[in-house]
Each structure stands twice: as C-alpha cells, then as structure tokens.
Amino acid sequence: MSLLSTLQQCRAANTQYAQPLSRLRYLHIADQPLLVLPLNRPGETARPLAVMAGSDPDHPQLFLAPPGDDDRFLAALAEHLHTYIHSFQQATRIRPAKGEHPERREYLDAPQIAVTGTASVYYLKMLGRALRYRPVPEDTDPATSAAHLGRWLTFFAERAEYDSSSLLLNLTSLLSTHWATGQSALEDAHLAPLMAWVFPPHGRTGHQAALAVENPLLHPPDGPTIDPSFEAAQLTSLFADLKSARGSRRQHHVTHLREAVEGYLTPTWTLAWEALSILRGMPPIPSTAARWDTDIRQFTTHSDRLDAGGPPQPKQDDVVTAAVRLAELEHAAASLEAARALEDPFVMAERRTTGAAFSGTVTHTDPDHVLKPQNPGERAKRRPRFTVRTTDPVRLEPDRLLAGPHDPAVHMAVCDITYTTDATEIVLEVRTRVSRPSSVPAIGTTLLLTTAPDYFPRPQFPSRDQIPWTHTGPVPATPEETPA
Amino acid sequence: MSSLSSRLGTLRGPAAPKPHNARSLAALTANPGCRRRALLDAAGVDKDALAVHLGHPLPPTQSPRALSRGAQFEAQVKEQGGAELLSLLRDVLHLPLPEAAHSDLSVIGKSDKSLPVRHARTRALILEAARGQGPSRTMLDHPVLMLTVPGQPVFLEPDLVAFQSEGVFHIVEIKSFAVIDGQAPGDKVAGAVLQGAAYIIALQDLLTSAGLDADRVSTTLLLITPRNFSRRPMASTIDARQQIKSLRRQLERLDRIEDLLDQLPFGITFDLAYDSDDPRTRTATRDRDDLAKALNAAEARYRSNCSHHCQLAHFCRAQAHEGRLVDVLGSTACEDLGSIDTVPTALGLADESLRPAPDQEDLAAALRHAENIRNELFGGAA
Numbered sequence: 001m002s003l004l005s006t007l008q009q010c011r012a013a014n015t016q017y018a019q020p021l022s023r024l025r026y027l028h029i030a031d032q033p034l035l036v037l038p039l040n041r042p043g044e045t046a047r048p049l050a051v052m053a054g055s056d057p058d059h060p061q062l063f064l065a066p067p068g069d070d071d072r073f074l075a076a077l078a079e080h081l082h083t084y085i086h087s088f089q090q091a092t093r094i095r096p097a098k099g100e101h102p103e104r105r106e107y108l109d110a111p112q113i114a115v116t117g118t119a120s121v122y123y124l125k126m127l128g129r130a131l132r133y134r135p136v137p138e139d140t141d142p143a144t145s146a147a148h149l150g151r152w153l154t155f156f157a158e159r160a161e162y163d164s165s166s167l168l169l170n171l172t173s174l175l176s177t178h179w180a181t182g183q184s185a186l187e188d189a190h191l192a193p194l195m196a197w198v199f200p201p202h203g204r205t206g207h208q209a210a211l212a213v214e215n216p217l218l219h220p221p222d223g224p225t226i227d228p229s230f231e232a233a234q235l236t237s238l239f240a241d242l243k244s245a246r247g248s249r250r251q252h253h254v255t256h257l258r259e260a261v262e263g264y265l266t267p268t269w270t271l272a273w274e275a276l277s278i279l280r281g282m283p284p285i286p287s288t289a290a291r292w293d294t295d296i297r298q299f300t301t302h303s304d305r306l307d308a309g310g311p312p313q314p315k316q317d318d319v320v321t322a323a324v325r326l327a328e329l330e331h332a333a334a335s336l337e338a339a340r341a342l343e344d345p346f347v348m349a350e351r352r353t354t355g356a357a358f359s360g361t362v363t364h365t366d367p368d369h370v371l372k373p374q375n376p377g378e379r380a381k382r383r384p385r386f387t388v389r390t391t392d393p394v395r396l397e398p399d400r401l402l403a404g405p406h407d408p409a410v411h412m413a414v415c416d417i418t419y420t421t422d423a424t425e426i427v428l429e430v431r432t433r434v435s436r437p438s439s440v441p442a443i444g445t446t447l448l449l450t451t452a453p454d455y456f457p458r459p460q461f462p463s464r465d466q467i468p469w470t471h472t473g474p475v476p477a478t479p480e481e482t483p484a
Numbered sequence: 485m486s487s488l489s490s491r492l493g494t495l496r497g498p499a500a501p502k503p504h505n506a507r508s509l510a511a512l513t514a515n516p517g518c519r520r521r522a523l524l525d526a527a528g529v530d531k532d533a534l535a536v537h538l539g540h541p542l543p544p545t546q547s548p549r550a551l552s553r554g555a556q557f558e559a560q561v562k563e564q565g566g567a568e569l570l571s572l573l574r575d576v577l578h579l580p581l582p583e584a585a586h587s588d589l590s591v592i593g594k595s596d597k598s599l600p601v602r603h604a605r606t607r608a609l610i611l612e613a614a615r616g617q618g619p620s621r622t623m624l625d626h627p628v629l630m631l632t633v634p635g636q637p638v639f640l641e642p643d644l645v646a647f648q649s650e651g652v653f654h655i656v657e658i659k660s661f662a663v664i665d666g667q668a669p670g671d672k673v674a675g676a677v678l679q680g681a682a683y684i685i686a687l688q689d690l691l692t693s694a695g696l697d698a699d700r701v702s703t704t705l706l707l708i709t710p711r712n713f714s715r716r717p718m719a720s721t722i723d724a725r726q727q728i729k730s731l732r733r734q735l736e737r738l739d740r741i742e743d744l745l746d747q748l749p750f751g752i753t754f755d756l757a758y759d760s761d762d763p764r765t766r767t768a769t770r771d772r773d774d775l776a777k778a779l780n781a782a783e784a785r786y787r788s789n790c791s792h793h794c795q796l797a798h799f800c801r802a803q804a805h806e807g808r809l810v811d812v813l814g815s816t817a818c819e820d821l822g823s824i825d826t827v828p829t830a831l832g833l834a835d836e837s838l839r840p841a842p843d844q845e846d847l848a849a850a851l852r853h854a855e856n857i858r859n860e861l862f863g864g865a866a
Binding site: 004006010011014020042045046129182183186187207226227228232236315316345346353359393 | 543544545546547548549550551552553554660661662664665666710713788789791805808810812813814815816817820821827828830831834849850851853854855857858860861862
C-alpha cells in the first residue's frame with residue numbers, strides 16, 4: 001500500500017466506484033487452472049464437507065462428504081486432482097546445462113490451482129497437513145491416494161508463500177492489486193463484496209452492490225468457513241436427517257445435502273471464473289514468464305521427489321531448511337519487487353510517492369567524463385555523467401545505484417545531490433554499459449529512475465555436513481506417535 | 485454508586501441489563517476508544533436488539549455445530565472425574581494426585597439462577613484451599629467467579645480452576661480449536677487468552693478481597709485443546725500478563741464511566757420502548773431517527789474490525805459512510821491519512837481545493853504530490 005493507493009481508495013469512496021491501481025499483472029494465469037472451492041465442516045479442523053473443483057467453468061464437479069463417508073470423498077477428490085496434475089506430467093523438454101547446473105529434463109507446463117482468498121490458501125495447507133501422513137490403504141494406488149494428495153496440497157500451499165509464485169492463485173488478493181475499493185481490506189478479502197465493487201451490476205454503484213451481497217442467505221460468502229446462517233437454516237436439519245437414515249432414505253437425504261451445498265457454492269464458482277477471466281485479460285509484465293518457468297521447475301522437482309518415493313514434507317522445517325527457505329523467500333520477494341518497479345508504471349509511481357523513485361529532466365550531460373586512475377598501474381576509465389532535475393521529494397544517498405525502465409541494464413550511481421528551493425538536482429555517473437547510446441540520455445529527456453535491482457545472488461549454503469554443529473539446531477526428535 | 489446505576493438505568497430503559505460474560509469483557513480491549521460502545525456496555529444495553537431495530541443487524545458469526553462440538557470436547561476432557569485432564573495437568577503443573585481431587589460445582593445447579601450460589605460455594609472452596617483448610621482439592625469444575633463491572637456483578641464461568649499443592653491457582657481453559665504441530669490460529673488463541681485474563685483477574689480479586697496475596701493466582705493460562713486432527717487433548721501454557729494488564733486498564737475505564745455520562749445531554753436514553761414485557765412477542769416502538777439521534781450523542785469510533793466484537797458494527801459503518809469518514813477504508817488508509825478524518829478533506833487537500841491546517845501541511849504536500857503522479861498515470865481528474 002502507498003499514499004497513491006490510499007488516494008485511489010478515497011476516490012473510490014467518493015465516486016462509489018472502484019478505481020484502478022496496477023493495470024499489469026505479475027502472475028501467470030493458466031489457460032485451464034483448477035478452481036478449488038473448499039467448504040469445511042463446522043466445528044472441525046481441516047475436515048471438508050464439500051469441495052467444488054474443476055477446470056471447466058461450465059462443468060463444476062462437486063465432491064461431497066456426508067457424515068460417515070469421508071474416505072470415499074477423499075478418494076474421489078484425490079483422483080480428480082491427480083488426473084489434473086498428471087495431465088501436466090506428460091510433455092517434457094530438455095533444459096541445457098547452464099553454469100553449475102547440469103542439463104536437466106523439465107515439464108513443459110505446470111498445474112495451477114485457484115482459490116478465492118487467503119483463508120482458502122491456509123485451508124489447503126491444513127488439509128495437506130491432515131492428509132500427507134495418512135497410511136495408504138492396501139487396495140489403493142499410492143500415487144493417487146489421499147496421502148499423496150496431501151503432499152501435493154502441501155507443495156502448492158508452500159509455494160503460495162512466495163509472492164512470485166503462480167502455482168496457487170489467491171483471487172481476492174490479486175484483484176486487490178488492480179483495484180482500489182471504498183471498503184476495508186477485511187471486506188475486500190471476500191470475493192462477493194470485492195467483485196461487487198469492481199463490477200457492480202448495471203444501475204448500481206459499487207458501494208450499493210457490495211451492501212446488497214452482504215446478506216449471507218441470498219449471497220453465500222466464499223469458504224472455507226460455512227456461513228452460520230446457512231448452517232442454521234439448512235445444514236443442521238439435513239445433518240439430523242442423515243444421522244438416523246440408512247439405505248435409500250439416506251441416499252435421498254444425501255441428494256438433498258448435495259443440492260443445498262451446490263446452491264451454496266455455485267454463486268462463488270461463477271464469480272471466481274469471472275475474476276479469473278478478468279485477471280487473464282490483464283497484460284502481464286515481461287518477467288512473468290520467467291517466474292512461471294521457476295514454478296515449472298519447482299513442479300518438476302516435486303514430481304521427481306514423489307516419483308522417487310521420497311518422504312512426505314516434515315511437520316516443521318529443521319534449522320537449516322528454515323534458513324534456506326527464508327533466504328529464498330527474501331530473494332524471491334526482492335527480485336519480484338525490483339522487476340515490478342521497472343516493468344509496471346503503477347509500481348514505479350507508488351515508489352515516487354515514497355521517495356524511492358523520481359521523475360526528472362536531464363539538464364546537463366558530460367558523456368566523456370573520465371575518472372583519473374587511483375593507483376599507478378590503473379588506466380583512466382570513461383564514466384559519463386549527467387544531471388537530472390526533479391521536483392519529486394527524493395530520499396536518496398550518494399553512491400546509491402539507480403536504474404530506469406528506459407534501459408534496465410544501465411545502472412547509474414548518485415554522485416551529488418543539490419537541493420534548491422523548488423527542485424532537486426542529482427548528478428549521476430553511469431557505471432554499467434557505458435558505451436550504449438541509451439546510457440547517456442540527451443538534454444531535455446524525461447527519465448524515471450529508481451533504485452536499481454541489486455544483483456541478488458541466490459545465497460549459497462554449505463552442504464549439511466559442512467555446517468558446524470553450533471548452527472544446525474537440535475537433533476530432530478524421533479517421530480512422535482502416529483499423527484492423526 | 486446508586487446514582488451511577490440509576491443513570492445507567494435511564495440510559496438503558498426498563499429492559500433488564502444484558503449481563504457481561506468473559507467474551508464481552510474480553511472484547512473491551514478491542515477498540516477501547518469507542519465511547520458509544522463503552523456507554524452501551526456499561527449500561528448493559530442489548531446491542532443486538534438495537535442493531536436489529538435500526539435496520540443494521542449483524543449476521544450471526546457463531547456456528548451452532550461448532551458450539552456443540554466445543555461443549556462435547558469439554559465434556560470428553562472432563563469425563564470420569566477429569567481423569568484425562570488430571571494427567572495432563574500433572575505433566576504441566578506437576579500436580580499431586582490425591583484421592584478426592586475433583587469437585588464439581590455443577591451439582592448445585594447449572595441454571596443462571598444458581599450462579600450466586602455457585603459463586604458463594606466457589607469462593608468458600610477456593611479460600612479454604614488457599615488457607616490450607618479442609619480436604620485438598622486439586623480441581624474445581626464449573627466454578628463461578630465474579631467481577632464487579634460498574635456496580636453490576638458479572639458472573640464468570642471458567643472451565644476449571646486447578647490448585648497446586650504449593651498454593652498456586654491456575655485457570656484452565658478448554659477450547660475446541662486444534663493445535664497443529666504446536667501452532668494454532670492466532671485470532672483464536674488471542675481470544676482464549678483474553679477470556680482467560682478475565683478469569684484470572686476475577687480470581688485475583690477474590691483472593692485479595694479476603695486478604696490473600698494476588699500472586700497466588702498464576703498469570704500463566706493453561707489451554708487444553710485437541711492435538712492435531714484428533715480428539716485427544718493436549719495442554720499448552722500461555723503467558724497472559726500482557727492481556728491481564730490491558731483488561732484491567734479497560735475495566736478501570738468502565739469504572740470511570742461517569743466522566744462519559746457527564747458529557748451526555750440530560751435524560752438521554754437508548755430505550756427501545758418495548759410494548760410488552762414478554763421477550764418473545766414484544767415489539768420495539770422507539771422512533772428510529774430519535775434513537776439514532778440519541779446514539780449520536782455518544783460518539784462512535786468505527787474500525788473495520790468492529791464486526792468481530794460489536795453487534796452495532798454495521799450501523800456505525802453506515803454512519804461512518806454517511807459522514808464520509810476515512811475509517812470505512814480500513815486501518816492502512818487511516819494510518820496513511822493521519823489527522824485527516826474525512827474523504828472529502830483528503831481529496832480536497834490533494835487537488836488543492838482545500839487549504840491544509842498548520843498540522844496537516846506535510847501530509848497535504850505528500851497528497852498533492854501523489855495526486856500529480858496519479859494524474860500523470862491515469863489522466864486528469866476523473
């Protein structure tokens with residue numbers, strides 16, 4: 001968030017219509033993502049009552065777990081998700097060796113799951129935890145078992161911790177990067193009120209539309225928590241009916257339950273596909289493809305680990321894994337931030353409001369500026385200089401490296417800052433790609449500059465046996481009793 | 485005190501005061517700056533009925549099945565004289581295991597009418613244990629504690645009070661949310677700890693009123709929850725000192741409610757003017773505009789998370805929207821806009837149609853700058 005988005009929020013409250021933020025997306029939207037709408041059984045932990053899933057907007061599949069039928073439900077759900085995932089495990093390509101990385105085989109594409117919000121991301125994570133240690137029943141194929149599903153869900157949920165990953169899409173959070181509404185983030189976290197603001201029905205303002213969808217009985221909110229009004233109005237009696245019924249009477253009640261849950265989830269299903277198609281219509285920034293490649297690589301690695309019969313993900317990372325994961329998270333967040341700043345005008349504009357970027361006009365150039373050698377053996381270096389004048393408030397210090405969207409590869413260092421009454425003059429020295437024509441812009445050119453993406457080297461960690469015992473943490477306890 | 489309670493009575497009208505419970509006391513620490521809620525809560529006004537009458541009811545947020553599952557779990561943990569619980573407590577607290585360890589106070593009665601009796605009995609048993617008299621009792625089941633909130637006794641029902649032979653009392657809370665691999669949802673834990681803090685304060689007050697040391701109540705809350713995805717209970721300890729401190733502060737503020745009452749116009753009331761006494765058939769006859777006007781005398785401070793703890797939240801939100809307050813935009817926007825409290829002011833300062841007050845100059849400059857950038861990005865003023 002920035003003052004710019006707050007201002008857009010004010011404008012949304014004032015006009016009662018959502019206002020645009022970024023118009024470019026930074027995540028990949030697959031042609032056929034798998035939309036997953038979980039509903040938890042009230043009063044239980046990670047025990048679904050139903051899941052609506054599918055990659056065809058017109059043919060949602062409803063998986064229902066009436067009391068006492070959890071195993072059949074899980075088997076059907078696992079089969080559906082595995083069929084979807086397996087369809088990406090066919091076509092491969094060879095990625096040639098690069099640097100230290102040997103040649104390797106990778107899948108061409110990766111599966112993508114979409115959920116409505118942060119609560120559902122957390123729910124899939126918990127469901128993954130609940131399932132992944134389950135024993136595989138004797139007559140089932142381990143590769144499509146519920147335990148296997150748990151390991152896939154855990155994989156997707158872990159990748160969702162990376163802002164740069166598109167494997168598990170959080171629809172409300174993505175929509176909120178593109179539109180400012182006149183309501184709070186708590187309300188924006190629900191799909192129906194957010195979509196009401198962004199696309200109000202004809203003749204209604206966003207504000208009116210959002211108020212209209214607040215009645216949970218007329219507009220069931222997205223899951224995974226079942227709305228208590230719906231529970232009291234329908235579920236309680238349906239559950240009571242099911243409790244005593246056997247045979248065909250039970251079947252009859254199950255059908256009723258199915259209809260009720262279907263009616264509850266269908267509005268969200270429709271909205272979520274609308275949201276997906278809106279997001280897909282947003283043009284991606286150029287680096288999106290590279291981030292999706294990272295996702296495909298992660299998908300390949302995880303598939304290989306499963307194929308090799310590796311153990312399920314641990315309950316908690318040990319010290320070393322946690323350190324590596326933290327470094328990777330930071331690395332991914334920093335590179336995403338840097339890429340968005342240079343590729344998305346809105347993010348650059350946000351940076352200007354915080355003083356991390358500025359827009360200015362070139363007032364003076366010195367393309368042949370030469371640095372005198374510091375030591376006897378050195379040669380003189382050509383380091384072109386130029387001066388930029390800006391009225392933006394600048395928060396920069398000397399020696400900071402800057403770059404701009406006009407040529408992200410050119411990095412300039414701040415040499416001198418002069419404050420005048422109405423503007424700031426900044427002398428910059430070109431440090432990279434000195435000979436490119438774009439490295440010294442002509443006088444009068446308007447430049448947008450922000451801190452250059454640091455060269456973010458992926459941190460190198462020593463192998464486990466190279467780490468002194470002082471830094472490896474306690475020896476993991478022997479596995480406790482079989483987890484439930 | 486009688487004048488205070490009569491003034492609060494006027495505010496509430498003839499309806500019986502809605503009693504506080506641990507949950508509503510815990511909610512006092514959320515948004516303490518809201519005068520409207522402070523007054524309504526002090527007077528024991530039924531905020532739910534108020535919201536319904538004003539046309540802004542809050543949809544129910546409590547799942548009936550979750551409630552009954554919670555009760556089931558509590559019963560399961562306590563069954564067979566709390567045998568399972570005792571072994572958990574023994575591990576965490578190193579409790580001794582004497583024969584008659586368990587006293588169930590629910591035998592006196594479970595209805596609301598029995599609360600004062602159960603409270604008297606709880607008090608007697610706890611003081612007996614504290615002074616080392618009578619049979620040793622390790623667990624008091626279904627005890628009733630009491631707090632005085634502006635002149636009104638509030639009866640609190642902790643799940644359990646455990647007593648250590650070294651003379652320290654522990655509040656035990658039984659909750660049905662699962663702790664998975666040592667982690668639980670933060671909001672649920674926070675709620676449980678605040679409720680526990682209310683019990684700890686009540687127990688501390690009980691001991692100090694009898695001349696005993698408040699230190700004999702542990703400020704560490706014991707939380708019994710299902711372990712992972714099973715129904716097997718596990719015990720965790722949580723330091724509640726911070727919550728006890730902030731809840732005490734809010735309770736003291738309620739005691740100073742007279743300052744807030746003094747600022748209200750004379751004779752003002754939030755009475756719904758029911759046409760009969762029967763809660764099932766009565767209808768509220770109070771004029772809505774008149775009631776809204778009365779509520780406006782008590783200034784609200786709407787926050788976007790009010791709906792988590794106050795039934796009047798949607799009414800206040802509608803008012804905040806009508807008043808064009810930035811509060812409806814959520815906490816981030818409020819922080820960004822600092823002392824600017826309405827949307828038109830923010831936009832006016834941004835497009836320079838308004839002149840900033842002396843303390844707003846820096847923020848106004850930042851807003852003007854942001855507005856220029858906005859215009860560059862999205863084209864002129866929309």
